[in-house]
Amino acid sequence: MAVAAVCLALTGPSTPSGALVSEPLPLPVGAAQDIVPNRVMTWNICNPCGSAQNLGRAADIATYAPQVIGLQEACVRDVEEIRAYLKTFYGLTYHVEYGSVLRNWGRCGGLPWRAGGYGQAILSAAPLADPVTVEYPDGGSEDRGYLAVTTTVGDRPVRVFNTHLAQRQQESFRERQVAVFAKAVARHEHTIVLGDFNAVPDAPELAPMWSLAKDASPECHPAPGAACETTTDWHSKFDYIFLRGFAPRDHGVHPSEYSDHHSFRADLEPVQGR
Template sequence: MVLGRATRLLAGAMTLACLVLIGPSTPSGAHFAASPPVEPVRDVVPNRVMTWNICNPCGDENNVGRAAEIATYAPQVIGMQEACVRDVERIRDYLEQLHGLVYHVEYGSVLRNRSRCGGWPWSPGGFGQAILSAAPMTDRVSVEYPDGGSENRGYMAVTTLVGGRPVRVFNTHLAQRQQEEIRAGQVGVLAKAVARHDRAIVLGDFNAMPDAPELTRMWARAKDADPQCRPSPAGTGVCEPTTDWQLKFDYVFLRNIDSRDQGVHPSPYSDHHPVHADVDLT
């Protein structure tokens, strides 16, 4: 018997409610991991990508709410920063069980830190980047920058489908504010990797405004998905803020790819806003 969409979503919600009441059997919530794979009951937007620093630590890590934010825009690919493996696992599970969206996941953890991500003292949680994609991903690389600044930082990259075409997708988180020289070195490493590909999408929290000197090499390789946003020391560029403190730190950089639409969406679940872009790879 083939269940209808509404029935399957209701069944998934009831299953999740039971799990919330009795708790997961393992720290990572292996109930979902052990479940047989299911077909998605809702389609993603095939040419849509998203970047989001989900914020850690931010007090109450509301992964149900985070999943709902992502499901609102249903991107083909999501790049997350400040991502604990356990949080990403739960977000992925909620996307499937509550919203009918099925994603593959790859991690680019650069730090194992119990205070950040929990876990046992001998097995702390992984912290860094993650990419969720509705299509399988191949050729994953995870690179830690030689100098992370005040905390380990790096980038990851995968090859996956966006708009039905294979493309290299990068996801990064640069050094914290007031560390311009360190970010400049990190951008040099990242831009060199991006330049090896004819087409690429670079997602991430760059912790720098568009006209910051350390981003010069990135702008030489790619453009922002928002056509109005560009480096402009004279202040003529119009870039929508992506953080609660009204600064643009989060980017969807496109290399030899056009943008159809771009949006910034303030969220109660992070001090950074999800940023989505609809791209054209034709």
């Protein structure tokens, strides 16, 4: 990996956007050395925030190197660039599936008749199978939906979901979206749900999710006074890792200068007997 970095410093890497980047951003002390088994992450990477953020986003992901990552507000072009940086600079190779629900020049650039795909993405160190993208019947002010795949976490096959619900002031839309989403999640006993739900834990529209699963932050629940760590720059918890058939061993919320959301990661273990 070090030799590759030296070569790239001399020639510049080839990225999907065509930008030349001479060297990676350094990782902090204590950063992961390789993919961490049983670690998952959810992160709304912010859009439109510009592709210039992608090198920093890759460094933030490499710092924790989760086995599975769910990204929201993800442009296909941005994710391809992030994956290239992760592999080239940090030696981390991820498979990917996209759950684009919108093609929009303003969101993701490209020619007006070839606008970039925008929505969800799931990255996994293990191969991905049986991808399903569902667009909610009514996304509110912008198309929204979810992506589901089957992959491996630790050594267990698992169905992973990634969603982004309607914007903050659109509770009625989120209520209808959760009704659709919860039915899909409930079909799977071993399930990891990642996403930006745009709602605080005690929001009524999240009740169907809490009835199915627990958040990877054990102290966070919808009861008044619960200790839920905030995941956004405006000090709200909007980002969740809901678990069925898994329990958290450790978790963390990590602010980033490259997004208005913090990444939320959890180290998991299977629930015995399930």
